[in-house]
Amino acid sequence: MQYFLDLVIVGLSIGIVYGLVALSISLVYSGLDIVHFAHGEIYMLGAFLGLVVFQFVGAGPGYPLVLLGSMVLTGFVGVAIERLFYRRLTRAGGGYTFAGMGMIICSFGMSIVLQNVAFLIWGPKALPFPVPFGMPIEIGDIALPRSYLWIIIAAVVLMTGLHLFLKKTRLGLAVRAVAHNKEIAYLMGINVPLMISLVFGIACALAAAAGVLIGPINYVQVLMGIGILIKAFAAAVVGGFGNLPGAVVGGLLVGVTESLGAGYVSGNYKDIYAFLLLILVLMLRPSGIFGVDARVKA
Amino acid sequence: MLEIDSVEGGYGSVQILNGVTLKVARGQMVALLGGNGTGKSTLLKAISGLLKPTGGTITFDGQRIDGLRPDLIVRRGLVQVTQGKEAYPAMTVEENLRLGAFVRRDRAGVRRTLDRVFEYFPVLRERRGQLAATLSGGQLQMLCIGRGLMSEPKMILLDEPSAALAPQIVLDIFRIIGRICRDGMTLLMVEQNVRMALLLAEYGYVIKDGVIHIEGPAEALIGDDNVRLSYLGGTVADRDRGLGLH
Ligand SMILES: Nc1ncnc2c1ncn2[C@@H]1O[C@H](COP(=O)(O)OP(=O)(O)OP(=O)(O)O)[C@@H](O)[C@H]1O
Ligand SMILES: [Mg+2]
Numbered sequence: 346m347q348y349f350l351d352l353v354i355v356g357l358s359i360g361i362v363y364g365l366v367a368l369s370i371s372l373v374y375s376g377l378d379i380v381h382f383a384h385g386e387i388y389m390l391g392a393f394l395g396l397v398v399f400q401f402v403g404a405g406p407g408y409p410l411v412l413l414g415s416m417v418l419t420g421f422v423g424v425a426i427e428r429l430f431y432r433r434l435t436r437a438g439g440g441y442t443f444a445g446m447g448m449i450i451c452s453f454g455m456s457i458v459l460q461n462v463a464f465l466i467w468g469p470k471a472l473p474f475p476v477p478f479g480m481p482i483e484i485g486d487i488a489l490p491r492s493y494l495w496i497i498i499a500a501v502v503l504m505t506g507l508h509l510f511l512k513k514t515r516l517g518l519a520v521r522a523v524a525h526n527k528e529i530a531y532l533m534g535i536n537v538p539l540m541i542s543l544v545f546g547i548a549c550a551l552a553a554a555a556g557v558l559i560g561p562i563n564y565v566q567v568l569m570g571i572g573i574l575i576k577a578f579a580a581a582v583v584g585g586f587g588n589l590p591g592a593v594v595g596g597l598l599v600g601v602t603e604s605l606g607a608g609y610v611s612g613n614y615k616d617i618y619a620f621l622l623l624i625l626v627l628m629l630r631p632s633g634i635f636g637v638d639a640r641v642k643a
Numbered sequence: 644m645l646e647i648d649s650v651e652g653g654y655g656s657v658q659i660l661n662g663v664t665l666k667v668a669r670g671q672m673v674a675l676l677g678g679n680g681t682g683k684s685t686l687l688k689a690i691s692g693l694l695k696p697t698g699g700t701i702t703f704d705g706q707r708i709d710g711l712r713p714d715l716i717v718r719r720g721l722v723q724v725t726q727g728k729e730a731y732p733a734m735t736v737e738e739n740l741r742l743g744a745f746v747r748r749d750r751a752g753v754r755r756t757l758d759r760v761f762e763y764f765p766v767l768r769e770r771r772g773q774l775a776a777t778l779s780g781g782q783l784q785m786l787c788i789g790r791g792l793m794s795e796p797k798m799i800l801l802d803e804p805s806a807a808l809a810p811q812i813v814l815d816i817f818r819i820i821g822r823i824c825r826d827g828m829t830l831l832m833v834e835q836n837v838r839m840a841l842l843l844a845e846y847g848y849v850i851k852d853g854v855i856h857i858e859g860p861a862e863a864l865i866g867d868d869n870v871r872l873s874y875l876g877g878t879v880a881d882r883d884r885g886l887g888l889h
Binding site for chain 2 (some may be wrong): 515518519521522525526528529531532533534535536537
């Protein structure tokens with residue numbers, strides 16, 4: 346029983362990180378109509394920038410600062426990438442049009458570029474992210490490592506923040522309007538290009554947060570984005586692609602499935618379980634758990 | 644208020660507008676008529692900035708607005724209500740209306756305008772918490788017009804407010820549009836329901852192949868055989884159906 350709970354806790358905390366990345370991929374998809382394949386590298390960049398901030402401000406009470414710092418920095422890098430490279434393509438129509446095809450190629454290219462840039466700056470070695478979290482918290486029989494607790498708390502705070510921003514603020518309303526229909530949003534007097542930058546920036550900041558949260562329990566390395574991209578896509582599709590709460594639920598499901606599979610069946614095939622889950626969900630419900638008609642997205 | 648001078652524009656290499664010239668005076672309602680695919684919606688998009696004109700000038704309230712970003716044109720007080728009742732289905736009626744007031748910061752003023760919109764369209768007050776996806780066609784059209792009013796614009800461009808609605812609803816909507824105009828709004832209304840539009844408007848333009856074909860005071864156009872000839876089919880039935888406005 347205790348073993349089971351341990352596995353679930355590990356699964357949930359990894360899963361919520363998948364959920365965070367899936368959420369930000371979904372956000373980009375619903376806001377910009379693009380499927381952003383370079384998002385794993387944004388996550389990787391976030392982890393490295395977090396490490397930079399960490400070396401700058403030091404350990405201990407600085408961890409929330411590290412998280413925030415990396416989110417802001419990566420957010421601005423994202424905004425720059427979108428403005429310089431993606432805007433030209435999405436302006437021609439993005440999404441399901443011919444320009445959308447170019448956009449997909451472009452984001453694959455961006456993924457390789459970012460990997461190489463990170464390689465040039467930080468080298469090929471996996472770097473430790475030695476945040477001293479202190480002793481695990483004991484609840485009954487279970488020893489809960491503080492790093493996992495941190496991940497769960499921080500991710501929940503970020504997700505709640507995003508939810509409140511989208512549902513309760515004037516700017517969030519504008520973002521939802523832009524996500525659904527850009528022409529009408531323009532006619533409401535919304536500065537659509539600015540909102541697109543904002544959405545992309547927020548999405549990159551969330552991916553960066555995921556990178557910083559994973560950093561201390563994994564190493565930080567140039568190729569870390571590839572694995573998470575695939576898992577996050579699985580999570581997003583399981584939840585219903587483009588659906589924000591669905592992405593989080595999908596992430597948790599993928600994380601727990603993976604953890605239980607590795608614990609009870611075999612750890613060697615750890616990466617398979619996510620896809621078994623994906624296939625199962627797609628067989629039962631092709632649009633994903635929360636999949637909706639694309640016309641009422643966001 | 645609005646002056647359009649030899650405006651040209653289109654989609655990609657296809658030119659749709661071949662030099663349109665028209666004028667709307669302050670407080671006036673002007674009807675823009677024309678058959679399907681003649682460029683009426685394209686002209687409205689050129690005015691509201693969704694489409695960049697490739698030639699000519701558009702002057703609103705004494706200032707050039709052609710080539711300006713659409714949101715900046717809205718901020719100057721010119722709002723377009725598009726064809727096809729495009730509300731945000733996943734948002735509530737009230738959220739849709741509040742979006743219409745996005746450019747305004749004065750909360751009290753927005754609340755007053757909201758009340759005024761509810762006065763024009765009482766059904767929206769009843770449904771304010773409901774998702775727009777659950778509204779009927781007529782209610783959606785009311786929502787879109789109401790949303791257009793929310794920014795307190797100086798002028799509204801209305802694109803076929805009567806399209807695809809039952810005759811009784813059409814009558815209701817035209818009656819309210821008339822009221823909005825009498826309350827001081829300037830309106831440019833695209834319509835296929837020629838007779839109704841000309842009964843409401845003071846002046847009318849008929850567009851064909853991207854140029855203004857005929858223009859004149861509404862009373863003169865109602866009797867004009869050329870206007871009727873510009874419309875084949877469709878509108879005869881509308882004409883017989885849609886009386887009782889006066
Ligand atoms: N987005 C677009 N891309 C390319 N061509 C378009 C586009 N929108 C409209 N057109 C073409 O431009 C021409 C004029 O269209 P427009 O929508 O202005 O007509 P309309 O007068 O509003 O007609 P309707 O009464 O049917 O609304 C049509 O031939 C149409 O096919
Ligand atoms: Mg039209």
